[in-house]
Amino acid sequence: MPKVTIDDIPIEVPEGTTILQAARMIGGDIVPPAMCYYSKLKTSGGYCRTCIVKVEQGSEKDPRPMPKPVASCRTTVMDGMVVRNITSVENLEARAGVVEFLLLNHPLDCPVCDQAGECDLQDLGYGHGAQETRNDFPRREFEPIDIGDKIKLHMNRCILCYRCVKVADQLTDGRCHGVLNRGEASEISTYIEKAIDNDFSGNVIDVCPVGALTDKTFRFKSRVWYTNPIDAHRDCPTCCGKVRLWNQGEEVLRVTARKDQWGEVQDNEDGSPAWICNTCRFEKKHINDWVIEGPSKISRHSVISANHYENALRNIKADTLKMMGAKPHGVKVELGTGALDPNNNK
Amino acid sequence: MGKKLLLKNDHIPGINTLEVYRANGGYSVLEKALKTMSPDAIVEEVKKSGLRGRGGAGFPTGLKWSFLARPEGVPRYVVCNADESEPGTFKDRYLMERIPHLLVEGMIASSFALGARTSYIYIRGEYFYIARILEQAIDEAYKAGLLGKNIFGSGFDHDLYVHVGAGAYICGEETALLESLEGKRGNPRIKPPFPAVAGLYGCPTVVNNVETIAAVIPILEMGGEEYAKIGIGKSTGTKLISASGHINKPGVYEIELGLPVEEFIYSQEYCGGIKGGRKLKAVVAGGSSVPVLPADLILKTAGGEPRLMSYESLGEGGFATGTMLGSGGFIVMDEDTSIVKNLYTFARFYHHESCGQCSPCREGTGWMERILHKILDGHGTLKDIDLLWDIQSKIEGKTICPLGEAAAWPVAAAIRHFRSEFEEYVTHPERIRDIKHYYRLNASGVTAG
Missing domain, CATH: 3.30.70.20 (Alpha-Beta Plaits)
Known part of the structure; x- marks a missing residue:
């Protein structure tokens, strides 16, 4: 199995794994962001360039660095490859450039x-x-x-x-x-x-x-963070019927597929992606249409998980205490120096 | 007189017809190759010749051919890239228009060497009339038994097709070309896999420029080793140069690689000097995407050596003081030319031709064009020059295909070598509005460059 080192963390991955997938196996901050890559869709990825990484060493056999940053979602790892993502300032700057381009218009x-x-x-x-933007054109x-x-x-x-x-x-x-x-x-x-x-x-x-x-059945009904995500299922003849309901009280405002921590549709037991059909998504908007499984856990998006406000407050409190160290009283804590984690990555 | 290989029969009237072409030795090389040489021997000759891709990148052709995957039972394809769209380059047009049979002969020989039963010439939409010339040549070849079944009794069958593109610069990028040839939207593919492994219809494919394929015939005629003796160092053979701009004799010239740039610009045999006896200001040596060089750096390298027309000599000094031979689109600018205006034209072109697939190129090319427009209109600031520099650095190397680089390099080079001129535009906008300035920068008292 090829061994790859991403941001100084070594991992062995199966043949044919891409750098991005290898990074996701490691997890944490070193995972490059991906806007166009979607593991459940064949030939996706490579377009947005946000997942670019620097390859310092191509492989054990050919240790030359790759001359340009590569799209980690479409580049397969080689044995002995050394990749830099967040440990390369150059790479982060290049990514910031891509983000600027994406936000330009x-x-x-x-x-x-x-x-x-x-x-x-x-x-x-x-x-x-x-x-702020550097673009002063319409x-x-x-x-x-x-x-x-x-x-x-x-x-x-x-x-x-x-x-x-x-x-x-x-x-x-x-x-x-x-x-x-x-x-x-x-x-x-x-x-x-x-x-x-x-x-x-x-x-x-x-x-x-x-x-x-x-x-369109959800447009302007509510902000997502005012809705409660609930996992539910129904016996659907067309699709797997496993969905996430976004409720306000008893009212089903929106039905979506269940997404994993990378924002992609979760897999069924048989490994196929749990896509849902239009009937489940657009027609079944009554709570009685569904068998409720329980609240969904969403860690990816800060504002949705902030729906569980208690969690967020608990986190801030814990972080604050950690920063104050042993002294529980009378220490002034500056917010915004680590206590808040807007992307809720921690 | 330099040696002529591709254009040696160019002066003969009617050379575009099969009759005259054959009367002047045409297809005899092919006949000899098909009857006496093995496909591998042809690849070997091309390797020995040191021929490098004439489309712009200068990759060794023999090496490219040897990369072609040869799995059993899978067809292989040879595709000729005649989507010549680089501003300043028009050599393939000239070659195809004048001597179409040279390309047809080259295609058959290359396909025999690579074991391709079918090959395609992908020609840009704007060259519609040349597609007709080629089709006529192919018809003649079919009638004479030079295409089709059992060519020259060698048992080699071959079919050659001309495919007309819809007129997109991006389809000159080899994978976009293949997509377009398959009937899809001409977006470059993400590599790997390279076309040598999975190209046209997923089969191993070699994509070569018109001039590269045509050069196979003189190589087979004289032998790879003899061909390698022409030229200098790793730049072997002859190269077609499309000379344009402020010169007395614009046109297509076949040169031996290694010719001094100064001789090329000033000798009567080639460009014949600058129009009106004015001074040379800058040269874009290899088509609009390569870095522009000011007069002192194009005539002599930073080390003081005379600059030669070769891959190595033009590339000497990297992009700091050098440029590239590229596709041989040699654009000469005299002292009255505005580099900023010239750059705006290039930027507008790349903005228009970006396919829009990947974000840096899609967004960045338009942004650069707008900033240049703003500077030209007299509304620019000094900050805009730095911003331009920053944008190009964020496009270069971050894109799927080389169009990103092609858009970024001219901007970088213009600012690197002619920054003072940009500053002039920004700090003295009133001079831009001066009508004299519009035509001649020096006339309004501004020292250019």
Whole structure:
């Protein structure tokens, strides 16, 4: 099995593993962020360039460093490879550059965006983004369009990760949307606003890392952090029927697939991804439609887990005590020096 | 007179027809190769010749050919990259227009060497009329039994097709070219796998430039070792140079690699000096994407040696004081040229041609264009120059394909060598609005460069 060292942490991984997967096996801060890669979708990744890493040593046989940063999601490890992610200042700077490019034309309309709170780009912006933009030109603008009666497309927010295109290619029986035009003018669209109509088309919403594809049955109903995520299932003839309900009291505001710690759809027992069908997602909006399993645990998105406010407060208290050391009284603690962890990585 | 290999019969009227081409020795090399040489022997000759890819990257062709995977029962393909779209480069157009049979002959010989039953010429959409010329040549070849079944009785079958692209610069990148050839959107693929392993329709594929494939014929004619004697060092053979800009005799010239740059610009045999006797200001030596060099650095290296037209000599000094031979698009700029305006044109081109697949290039190329536009309009600030520098450094090397670099290098080089000119634009915007300045920078009293 090839042995790879990522940020000085060695790990042995199966043949054909990518650097990103190897990093995820190690876990923690060294995992490169991924905006376009989605392990459940074949040929995804390589586009957004946020997961770039520096390869200091190619392999045991060929120890030369790779001349350019590589996309860790699409580069397979070689035996003896030495990778630097967060231990290379150069790499972090390069990533900050990529984040700047991703945010360059992004409308930053988080206050009115349904994705806010569970948005990968928001997390990335907090982690790597600059305080202010250096772009003084008008941003690129598109009109929001309806693709079908259940899905809304806000092209302004799109980062062209191609995930929804891959979903349509690999999950549904005929793709009728894709990328039109090229360069900066590229957009995800259907020809003449044709509806995306397919049993599994709703999964494009789940894979969208930003708020470009949103669920019209949930739009503007609530901020995600005001809803309670609950795992539930039903006997569905089309899909696995295992979902996450986002409730306010007894009211089901939204149904999504269950996601893992990387923001990807969880696997079924047989290892296949637990995609859900449009009936489960859009039609079953009554609590009696579902068998409730219990509250979902979400550690990935700060604001959602902050829904469990007690947890967040407990964490702050614990961190504060740790910082004060043995002295419990009368020590002034500055907030923002470690006690708060906006991405809730710890 | 330098030695001519590709264009040696260029002056003969009617050389574009099969009859005249054969009367001048055409297809005799192919006949000899098919009848007397084994495919491996041809690859060996190309290796010995030291031929390097003429499309821009300069990768040794023989080595590229030897990388081609040869699994049993899987077809292999040879694809000719005739998507010549680099601003300043028009050598392939000239070659295909004048001597189409040289390319056809080269394609058959290369395909025989690599064991490809089918090959394609992918030509850019704007060269539609050349696609017709090629198709005519291919028709003639089929009729004469030079294509199709059992060529020259050697038992080698081959089919050659011309495919017209839709006019996208990005389809000159080899994997985007293959995608486009397969009928998909021309987005570059993420490598690995390289085309030598999984190219066209997932099969092993070699993609070569028009000039590279054409050069196989003179190599087989004279032998690899003889070919390697032409040129200098690892830059062997002859190269077509598309000379344009402020010179007296723009056009396509075949040079022996190793020719001094000064001779190329000033001798009557080639460019014939700068128009109107003006001074040389800068040269983009290998097509718009390679770094621009000021007059002193293009004529002499930083070490004081005369600069030669070769891969090594032009590359000497790295990007700090050197450039690249690239595809041989030699753009000469005289003392009245505005580097900023020239750079804006390039930046606009790369912005327009970015495929939009990966974020640094999609977002960065447009941003650079807008900043340059702002500077040209007289609204720039000194900070914008630093910002430009920073943006290009964040695009370079972070993209899927080399278009990112192609967009970043000209910006970097222009700021590196001509920063004072950018500052001039920023600090004296009133001079930009001066109509005289619009045409001639020096006329308004501004010292350029």
